[in-house]
Amino acid sequence: MRLQARLRQVTGVGGFGAAGCAGLLLSGCALFGSHPHEAEARLWPTADARVYGRIALAEGADGLQISYDVRGLAPNSVHGMHIHETGLCSGPGASDAGPHFDREGTAGAATAAQPDTASGDLPNIRADSSGVAIGVVVTRRLALDGVRSVLGRAVTVDREAAGMTAGATASAAEHIACGVIGT
Numbered sequence: 001m002r003l004q005a006r007l008r009q010v011t012g013v014g015g016f017g018a019a020g021c022a023g024l025l026l027s028g029c030a031l032f033g034s035h036p037h038e039a040e041a042r043l044w045p046t047a048d049a050r051v052y053g054r055i056a057l058a059e060g061a062d063g064l065q066i067s068y069d070v071r072g073l074a075p076n077s078v079h080g081m082h083i084h085e086t087g088l089c090s091g092p093g094a095s096d097a098g099p100h101f102d103r104e105g106t107a108g109a110a111t112a113a114q115p116d117t118a119s120g121d122l123p124n125i126r127a128d129s130s131g132v133a134i135g136v137v138v139t140r141r142l143a144l145d146g147v148r149s150v151l152g153r154a155v156t157v158d159r160e161a162a163g164m165t166a167g168a169t170a171s172a173a174e175h176i177a178c179g180v181i182g183t
């Protein structure tokens with residue numbers, strides 16, 4: 001009976017969590033729990049583009065905060081930005097990234113006012129007169145763990161703005177930059 005109680009304690013939630021964290025001390029597990037609360041993606045140009053940048057992701061009380069800093073864009077241009085299903089930036093225009101991340105299965109319900117509703121569809125980014133787009137998006141539809149996790153997926157910048165044609169699957173849009181989200 002005493003042995004059984006001990007085993008239960010070792011394999012219980014508390015014991016498992018501590019054991020899981022022991023190997024992950026360097027990633028901040030001891031401070032924040034069993035999954036990362038911060039991640040980033042470095043964006044590199046695809047095809048002939050000269051676009052590069054960084055996306056920083058942080059989980060907070062309001063959801064997932066996505067901060068972007070994209071450079072090398074045409075002055076005052078507007079571009080679509082998405083999370084894609086697969087963490088690959090290879091293929092023509094990063095086509096290996098696959099379809100837009102859409103865990104909720106809501107894409108296709110597009111209207112002119114709400115052009116695309118896949119959870120991986122982020123608002124358009126807007127370059128200033130120097131071709132730099134900096135901004136922050138906060139969403140509860142994405143996370144860094146569970147079924148909404150974007151870890152290991154690709155984030156892309158489109159040549160065109162999203163939502164120009166309601167109902168179009170923007171997966172076919174040409175990408176000018178791509179990066180894989182990691183910790």
Ligand SMILES: [Cu+2]
Nearest residue numbers: 082156171175
């Ligand atoms: Cu895309």
